[in-house]
Amino acid sequence: MLKILFYDTKSYDKEFFEKERSHYPELQIEYLKSELNPATARFAKGYDAVCAFVNCEIGTGTVRLLHENKVRLILLRCAGFNHVDVEKAKELGIKVLRVPGYSPEAVAEHAMALALAANRKMHKAYVRVRENDFSLGGMLGVNFYGKTAGIVGTGKIGAAMARICFGFGMKVLAFDKYPNSGLDFATYVTMDELLSRSDLISLHCPLTDDTYHLIQESTIQQMKDGVILVNTSRGGLVKTEDLIKGIRARKFFSVGLDVYEEEKRNVFEDRSDEILESSVTARLLSFPNVVITSHQGFFTQEALSAISEVTLKNAQAFERGEKTGNEVE
Ligand code: NAI
Numbered sequence: 001m002l003k004i005l006f007y008d009t010k011s012y013d014k015e016f017f018e019k020e021r022s023h024y025p026e027l028q029i030e031y032l033k034s035e036l037n038p039a040t041a042r043f044a045k046g047y048d049a050v051c052a053f054v055n056c057e058i059g060t061g062t063v064r065l066l067h068e069n070k071v072r073l074i075l076l077r078c079a080g081f082n083h084v085d086v087e088k089a090k091e092l093g094i095k096v097l098r099v100p101g102y103s104p105e106a107v108a109e110h111a112m113a114l115a116l117a118a119n120r121k122m123h124k125a126y127v128r129v130r131e132n133d134f135s136l137g138g139m140l141g142v143n144f145y146g147k148t149a150g151i152v153g154t155g156k157i158g159a160a161m162a163r164i165c166f167g168f169g170m171k172v173l174a175f176d177k178y179p180n181s182g183l184d185f186a187t188y189v190t191m192d193e194l195l196s197r198s199d200l201i202s203l204h205c206p207l208t209d210d211t212y213h214l215i216q217e218s219t220i221q222q223m224k225d226g227v228i229l230v231n232t233s234r235g236g237l238v239k240t241e242d243l244i245k246g247i248r249a250r251k252f253f254s255v256g257l258d259v260y261e262e263e264k265r266n267v268f269e270d271r272s273d274e275i276l277e278s279s280v281t282a283r284l285l286s287f288p289n290v291v292i293t294s295h296q297g298f299f300t301q302e303a304l305s306a307i308s309e310v311t312l313k314n315a316q317a318f319e320r321g322e323k324t325g326n327e328v329e
Pocket of ligand 1: 079
């Protein structure tokens with residue numbers, strides 16, 4: 001029997017995992033609302049595994065505490081693992097398993113939803129019509145048809161976004177260290193060329209030391225005036241202060257963000273009663289051409305089903321001493 005402590009449980013997590021759980025009699029799950037971080041890692045005493053999501057803090061301190069409490073497995077119910085000290089986990093013999101590519105289309109479709117919403121000012125239209133205001137001032141958009149999309153990172157999600165853009169009748173430029181041979185309709189170019197030629201830039205590479213602040217003052221300057229920028233990958237890819245300067249300088253036609261540097265405190269929480277003292281999020285939200293969502297790219301029924309299925313398969317394989325191909329090493 002593998003005992004799993006499930007951190008940061010939301011009602012939808014429980015719903016989807018409980019549906020799946022009956023297929024795995026050798027797994028025992030307890031649900032906790034708290035996030036996994038250095039203050040809560042000790043709750044895992046007596047468990048073999050913890051299950052965590054993107055907003056948990058699984059750095060050196062947390063990993064050490066998990067080890068001290070005899071935890072042998074970190075089950076990430078997400079694809080990204082930049083929030084985990086993988087080296088430390090390896091050194092201490094804790095296995096890390098993740099759910100790669102549970103539904104690339106979920107994130108790619110959200111990236112296009114953000115691009116369209118920000119372009120066609122859906123956020124303003126929704127509010128305006130509810131107030132019986134049917135005027136069109138400030139709503140002017142641009143066609144995507146015939147324009148150029150630049151996809152940064154053409155792994156599973158980037159490739160899905162590239163296909164969506166191609167379906168819209170866009171020319172597709174791509175940049176990746178490892179070009180995807182399946183995208184025969186896309187043209188691979190240098191990052192400089194992608195920046196200077198694209199009307200819509202969508203970020204789909206992981207956050208690494210190489211990609212941290214990939215979008216900052218100098219790269220923003222290289223972009224076309226009136227570019228649309230979408231980030232559904234990780235907040236750290238974009239230097240927010242420089243993005244704000246760029247928006248103020250009228251560089252961007254619109255910006256759609258599902259992730260942003262300050263999201264850690266906000267994501268999946270209801271902070272509607274709080275007064276924000278100082279916040280770059282609030283500054284970003286003050287611009288009429290910016291649309292922000294709360295890291296919800298993954299949030300579809302199909303993705304949640306796939307996440308619960310693969311996470312529990314990972315746990316079962318670990319219990320049986322089998323490899324899954326989902327090891328983070
Ligand atoms: P993937 O591993 O299939 O693809 C990532 C691609 O980025 C690879 O082709 C890789 O070669 C490329 N890449 C790496 N370094 C690069 C660089 N310096 N410049 C350009 N390309 C580079 O990953 P997948 O599944 O497509 O996910 C991409 C990212 O999306 C994840 O790292 C994660 O941060 C984010 N994500 C966001 C979600 C959301 O809810 N908003 C949900 C799931 C993932």
